[in-house]
Amino acid sequence: MSVRVPLSSEFVNGDVSFWYRSMGVPAPGPRLDGDLDADVAIVGAGYTGLWTAYYLKRARPSLRVVLLEQEFAGFGASGRNGGWLTGDLAGSHERYGEGARRLQREMYTSIDEVIAVCEKEGIDCDLVKGGVLNVARTPAQVSRLRESVESARPWGIGEEDLRLVNPGDHLRVAGAIEGSWSPHCARIQPAKLAQGLARVVRDLGVPIYERTPVTEIAPHRAVTPYGTVTAGHVIRATEGFTSRLRGLRRQWLPMNSSMIVTEPLPESFWDEVGWRGAELLGDMAHYYMYAQRTADDRIAFGGRGRPYLYGSRVDARGHTHEWTVEALWSLLTEFFPAARSSSVAHAWSGVLGVPRDWCSTVHVDPSTGLGWAGGYTGHGVTTTNLAGRTLRDLVLGEETELTSLPWVGRRVRAWEPEPLRWIGVHAMYRLYRVADERERTMPRTSVLARFADLITGH
Template identity: 35%
Template sequence: MATKLAARRYPAPAHAVGSLADAIPRPFWLEANTEPVPRPSLTETTEADLLVIGGGYTGLWTALQAKETDPGLDVVLLEANTCGWAASGRNGGFCSSSLTHGIGNGIERWGEEAATLERLGRENLDGIEESVRRYGIDCDFARTGELTFATKPWQVGELRTMTAQARKLGHDAVYLDAAQARAEVHSPTYLGGSWLRNSVAMLDPARLALGLRTACLRAGVRIHENSPVERLDPGARDVVAHTGYGRVRARKVMLASGAFTPLLRRLRNFIVPVYDYALVTEPLSEAALDSIGWRNRQGLGDAANQFHYYRLTADNRILWGGYDVVYHYRSAVRQELLRRPATFAKLAGHFFATFPQLEGTRFTHQWGGVIDTCSRFAPFVGTCSQGRIGYALGFTGLGVGASRFFAAAALDLLHGRETERTRLRMIQSRPVPFPPEPLRWTGIALTMWSLDRADRSGKRNLWLRCLDRLGLGFAS
C-alpha cells in the first residue's frame, strides 16, 4: 500500500513512454563512476573513541570532521552496504546552502534565527567547497546557483516574495520576469523565476561521497563496509555495537542511518522513509543544447509543492527528478520499491511538456532512492544514553550540503561543546513525531492528495491550513 499521486488519471503520451525503452534501472552516478573495492567487513571485536554508523554524507562528514578536530581520535565507521550506495549516491547533486529546506520554511519555523541560519548555511557551503579543494575531491563542484521557475500564475507573486526575502537575508538573488526566465532557459511553461546565484553548487554526488570516503581513510578512519549493525547495547561507560561477525566497543556513537530504521526505538516515529525518482537523458547534441539555452548551467526547479528538480551533467545530459513522493505503509523500505514504472512514465511526460523541442530524446537511466523526512522538513539532531549516542536525521532531500553542518552539530553535542550551532533553537528542538499506523499512512496520503489539489488550484484546503497552523507538513 502506498500513497499515489493520481498516476492513472494523467497518463503519459506514447512518445514519452517510448523514450524509456533503453533506460537501465540503475543510478546514473553509480553507473558512471568506478566504485572502489569494498573495505573488509568487521569480523572481530575492537574498540574506538567514536563509532559512526552509516557511510553516507552524514556519517562520512562526521568521521572526517571528528578527525580534523582531533587527529588522534580513534574513529571507526560501519556501513551496511558500501559508502555512498544509498541516498548519497542517488540524488540530483544539488548542494544547497539551506539548512532549513528553503527560506520560507526557515522563516516560518525559526523566524528569529533566520538570518543566522542563512549565514551559517552559506558558511557551510563555503566549507564544503574548501574541503573539496583541500582533499582533491574531483566531483565537478560548480557554484552556479539555483533557478526556481513559476509555472502557474499564483506562483509568480510567491517567487517575488521569496527573492526579496533572500536578498534581505544576505543572498545574491534576482527575480526574472517571464521573458527573462525564458531567455535564461527556453521553456514555454515559465512565467517567472527566482535565481539564487551563489547559494547552490552543482556536483557529482557519488564522486563527492567516494571522495569523502578516501579523505576519511587517509585521515586514519577505520571503515568497514558490508557490516550492518544489528543492535546497540549502551553500558555505564560505553556502547557496544553488534554486527553479524564482530562488534565495536565505543565511548561515543553517532547514528547516521538516514531513512533506514533507526537502531534507537525512540527515533522511529520521528522520521518516515519516502521514495523519490529520477531519469537521465542521453548526452544532448549541440543543436539540442542550443534549443534550450541554459548557458549558465544552474540547478533548476519549479515552485510547486510537488516540484521537479533538474540539472545538466558534465557530459550534457539532463537529470530530471522529483514530483512524485511515495510513502509505503508501515514505513516499508525494500529493494523492489526503487523501481516504479508509473512514476518514470509520468516524469518523462512532464519532461517533454517542459521541453517540447527535445522530443525524440531518449532516457538512459531510471532509478529511485529513499529519503528520510520529518514533520518539520528540516534535519534534527540530539543525544541519548547519557550523551553517549548522537544522531542527525530528517534531511528531507536536502542533505548534500546540510549533512556537513548537522554532523558538526551532533559532534558538538556528543562532546559537550557549547558553540554557536548548539545554541540555536533549531538544534535544541525536535520535530513532532508521526502517529502510528494506520493514522500515519492516512495522514500522509491525505496530505499528498491535498498538495496535488493545491498545485492545480493555487488554494490550500482545510487539511493543509490545519497543518500550517500546527507547524506540520510533508514535502519531498
C-alpha cells in the same frame, strides 16, 4: 515500460543510481570481524557519517573513529540525490525561531566549505557553483514565488541572496512566467562526492566496515551480527534508513524521491534552451521538480514518485515505478519540448528522512554518548556538511557558534502510528497533484494544497 517513454537501448531501472553506473559501483570493503573498542562509532557511511568522521579526525587525529555501513559508503541518498549543493534551509525559518538567521548564513557558508574541502582533498565531483533558478508557470505559482522572496527578507536573505528575475535571462523553460534566482547553489555528481569523501576518510585512518548492518544502538555501543563496537560516543547517521532501527520506526518518515536521466543532448539543444552553464533548476509546483545539467550534457530530472511505503518500509534497490518514469518524462518534455528527441537512459529512487515538523536536527547527549543528525527533508547535500562540523564540536564538548544554532538539541514528536502515517502522506501528495492541476486556471494557491499542508504539518 510504456511506449509513451522513449527508452535508450541500455535503459536501467534501479541498480542504485545513474551516478554510480557512470563511474562503477565500488566493491564493498571488509566487514567488522569481532568486537571493537573506539572513541566514536558512526552508524551510516553516507554524507553525514563521512563528514563527521572527516572533521573529527582533522580536529583530533588521535581519536579512534570507526564507520559502520550496511551496504557500501554512499549507497543511500548520498549516492542517489539530485546533486544540489543548495543553501536552502532544511526546514522552516519560522519553526527554528530567532536563531534561524544565523542558521541560514551557516548554510550559505557550508556550500563554500564543501568547495574548499573538495579542492584541498582532491575530490573531483563535477562541482560548479552555478546558482539556482526556480520558475513559476501558473499565476498561482507566481504568487507563491513572490511571497517566498518577500518572506525571506526578515531572515537576512537579501537581494544579493535571492531575487525575482525574468526566467528567460537564465534559462528558457516553456511556459515560465516568472522566476527567482539565487547564487547559493552548486552542481555536484553525488556518487563522486561520496566516494571521494570515503577515500579521504580512509586515508585519515578511519576504517569503514561495509556490509555490516547495525541492529541495535544503545548507550556506548553499536551492535552488529559480526561484533559489537563499544565507544564513548555512538552517532546515528542513518537519515532515511533510521526507520529500520529498533524503536525508531516513527522517528523520521522515509520519503521516496525519484529521478530519470536522459541520453546526452546535442549542443543545439542547449543553445535553444539557453542552458549554458551548471545552473540548477526547480519550480514552484506543490508536486515539485528539480533538475541539473550533468557534466556530460544530460538532464537529470527528479520529483516525488511513490512517496511512502506502508509501515515505513524502505526499498533500498532504487526501482522506480512505471507511472513515475512516465510522469517525470512528461514533465521534463513539458519544460523542454526539444528534449523529446532524446530518450531516458536510467531511472532510480532514493529515500530521505522527514521529521514530523519537517525541520532537521542535530544532537549529542553527553550522559549516554548517543548522538544523531538528519531529517534533512531533501536538502541534505549541504546540510550534512554543517551537521558533520556541528557533531564534531558536540562530541569534543566544545561550545562554539555551531553548537548554539537553533537546530541543535531540537526535539520533535514522532509520526502517528499506521495506518494514519500512510493515509496522511498519500492524502497530502494526492491533494498536491490535484491542486497543481486546478492551479493551471486559478490565480491563487488552491485550498486543497493548504489543507494538505495542514494534514502533515508541511
